[in-house]
Amino acid sequence: MKCSTVRWGLLPELPEVESVCRHLRERVPAGSLIVRAAIVRPGIVRPADPAAVEQELTGQRITRIGRRGKHILLHLSSGRILGVHLRMTGNLYFSPDIRFREASARAWLELPGRTGIVFADPRALGRLELLDQEPASLGPEPLEASFTPAVLAQASRASRAPIKVFLLDQRRVAGVGNIYAAEALFRARINPRKPANRLNSNNIQRLHAAIVGVLEDAVQSAYNAYSSPGRFTEGEEFAVQVYGREGQPCAACGKPVRRIRQGGRSTYFCGHCQR
Template identity: 50%
Template sequence: MPELPEVEAVTRKMRAAAPWSEIVATGQFRPTTALDLERAVGRRLEGVTRRGKHILLTLADGPVVRVHLKMTGNLVVIPDVRLRTANVRAWLTLSDGRGIVLEDPRALGRLTYHEGIEGLFDDLGPEPFSAEFTAQHFVAQAQATKKPVKLLLMEQRAVVGLGNIYAAEALFQAGIHPAKPANEISVVRLKRLHGQIVDVLTAALDSAIAAYEQPGGFTEGENFPVAVYGREGEACWRCQAAIRRMPQGGRSTYYCPKCQR
C-alpha cells in the first residue's frame, strides 16, 4: 500500500490544486467505500493534511473526511466531476463543478466522515519528520518489546508511515536483521536505525513527489532505488551475497544475510 512518502505526495498535490469550495454532493459505487460521506454536503473544504498514512480533508467548523488509500488508491482533483474515470470509487462534487475523486483499481480505499479528529489517531506514534520522533523515543519503544524489529517498524506505534518497502530499506541501511528482537539491539544500533528511517523516508518522499508530477498511475517506491526490497536472489550491492526473502507478519521481508545481523 502507499506508505508515508506516497501519501504525503498526494497530500501536497491536493493542496496545490486548491479545492477550496463547498461540497454540494457526494457519490460512491460501492457501499463499503465511504461511510457517512453525505454528511460533508454543505460544508466548505478548508484544508488537506496528513497523519501517518491517512489523508484528512478538513471541513469548515471542524469535521474531517479521512481518506485511506489502501493498496492502489489515489486522491485527485478533476476539473469536472462528470468526467470521472471507470476506476473512480467515490467522489465529492464541489460548488465550482470540480470533483475530488478516489481512483482505486482494486476498490480497497476508504473515505469516512468524522465530526473531528479527537481519538482518531490515539494509537499512532510520532511523525518521522517531527520533533517528537527523537532517538530517545525510538530507543525506548524498541527496548520495551521483544517483537522482531521489522514488525515494530510496521505497527505504527514507534513511528508512523513505514510500510514494507521502506522498513526493509531502513533496516538494510542500518545493518540490522529484520527478525532481530527489538529489545536485543544495542542503543548505538537503534540510534543508527532511527537516523536511517529519517534518511530513507526523506529520499523516498523526493522520489514520490517527482513521480506524482507525471501523468498516469503510480506505485509505491516506483522511483526509489531499492537495495533489498523485491530483489530476492539478486546480488547485494555491498557484499554480493544473494538477497533473501522470508515471510514476516503476513508480508514478504527482504534482507541481506551478510550485511544485516
C-alpha cells in the first residue's frame, strides 16, 4: 500500500484495541504484581509527573484488563485505573523478557520473572493516564446490547454535523475511527456528507447494522492477525471496501472510489452507491 500509515489492521480503532486486550488477558494473569514501572517519555503520561506515576504504579496488582471505546483499562488493586490510549501508532503488549525493548518503547510495567507489559509508540502520540474511574463522556459501546438503533437515532437527531464526522465523535459512539466510519457508511450506502439529523429511520437501521457488522468482522480479523503475526492467509484479513482506495473501482458498482476532506481528515466513499 502506498501510504505507510495505512498499515492495515494496525491502526488502533475498537477492533484492534480489543485484540490488544485479549492478547494481554491471555498472558497477564489477574492479580499480577507490578514490580516496577518505567516512563521513559515524560510527555505521554497524565498526570504530567512521570516519577509520581511510576511510584503510584509500583507495587500495584493488575486486577482486571478492560476496554472502553479505544481506551485500554488496567484496573489496579488500589481501585484506580491505568488508562492507555494508543492514538495512531501505539501498541501495548506482553514481553517475555522486559530487558529487551524496541527503540520506540516509551513505558513499561515490569512483572515478576522479568516479564512485562510494554507501551511502544514511534510517534509518542499515545497516552498513559491514571484515572479514578472509567473514562466519562464516551458514547455507548457499539458491540454491547445497549447500542440499539433507537440510541443511534436519538443521538443523530441532536447533530447537524455530517454523519461521517458524527461517527468519529467518541461521545456519540465509542470506538469508531476513520477507517470503520468509512466502511460502515459504505456498507449502509449512506453519503458521508449527509447531516446526521437528516437520516431517516431506514438509514438509521442500516447504519446501526453496518457499524455492528463492520466492527464484529474486524474484531475477528484483528484478533486473528494479532494472534499469528505474519501468518495471514488470504481472505482472513478484514476486507476494506473504500478506505484508502481512492480511484479504485467500487466493489459494488465499479465507479471510482472518491476521497474528500471532512473535519481535516480523509473520507473515502462511492458517490454512486452512497446517497
